[in-house]
Amino acid sequence: MSSASNVDLRLLQLLQLADSAVPIGGMAHSFGFETLTAEGILSSEGLESFLESYLEEAGKLEAVFCRTAFRLASEPHNGLDRNRWLAINDRLSALKLAQEARTASVTLGENLLLFLQRLGDFALLREAVLAAKQTRSGIHHSPAFGLAAGVLAWDEDEAVQAFLHHSTAGLVFAGQRLLPLGQTAAARILWNLKSAIAETARASRNIAFEDAACFTPLLDWGAFAHPGLSTRLFMS
Numbered sequence: 355m356s357s358a359s360n361v362d363l364r365l366l367q368l369l370q371l372a373d374s375a376v377p378i379g380g381m382a383h384s385f386g387f388e389t390l391t392a393e394g395i396l397s398s399e400g401l402e403s404f405l406e407s408y409l410e411e412a413g414k415l416e417a418v419f420c421r422t423a424f425r426l427a428s429e430p431h432n433g434l435d436r437n438r439w440l441a442i443n444d445r446l447s448a449l450k451l452a453q454e455a456r457t458a459s460v461t462l463g464e465n466l467l468l469f470l471q472r473l474g475d476f477a478l479l480r481e482a483v484l485a486a487k488q489t490r491s492g493i494h495h496s497p498a499f500g501l502a503a504g505v506l507a508w509d510e511d512e513a514v515q516a517f518l519h520h521s522t523a524g525l526v527f528a529g530q531r532l533l534p535l536g537q538t539a540a541a542r543i544l545w546n547l548k549s550a551i552a553e554t555a556r557a558s559r560n561i562a563f564e565d566a567a568c569f570t571p572l573l574d575w576g577a578f579a580h581p582g583l584s585t586r587l588f589m590s
Contacts, residue, residue, distance in 0.1 A: 357362035378465035383458040384528040384588040386576025391532040396531045409554045411568040417558035418566040420500035427504025434481040453578030458590040460492035514555045
């Protein structure tokens with residue numbers, strides 16, 4: 355196989371993993387958006403600006419952890435640095451204050467690595483799942499995506515952008531189910547957010563995961579309050 359076809363293969367793999375159709379359960383979670391719409395805080399007209407703010411805070415945090423895990427997988431070594439892998443996920447767990455958001459992120463991350471193991475023989479990913487299982491630690495979505503991207507030798511920046519696009523698209527699609535938002539309007543919102551996604555990815559380049567933080571009290575409250583809604587479409 356030529357180097358050119360290898361590049362094509364990696365791009366096609368990246369497109370598949372970043373697609374909303376990847377069967378890991380992403381469509382079951384709104385990460386607190388359902389509460390915000392139920393309380394009248396989030397509207398169709400305000401969704402785009404809200405997601406811009408989301409990317410600046412929560413999105414950048416996830417990008418840092420995605421990028422850190424990518425670099426972990428890309429380092430020359432004989433296997434997984436288990437301690438660092440666990441520290442990355444434990445740190446992200448500590449930063450997710452709401453149990454619902456934390457559980458949703460772990461569910462998606464674990465499902466992603468298990469899904470990839472059904473597609474190919476990836477020893478480092480198996481080791482990552484085993485390390486978490488043995489220590490009863492969670493595997494969050496953004497580090498899982500980054501680790502997989504590193505194992506598959508994708509471009510680092512493209513992988514981070516793809517993860518942010520994937521997660522942002524999931525929130526836009528959640529908005530479609532919760533708000534009077536048509537397909538064209540939703541597509542326009544996601545199109546307009548492309549530059550914000552790219553800027554968020556750039557902003558994450560030089561932030562160590564130990565220094566990463568975000569301030570999202572409204573999203574945290576939305577996730578905390580979600581179990582108390584009288585009717586729910588989403589698990590989080």
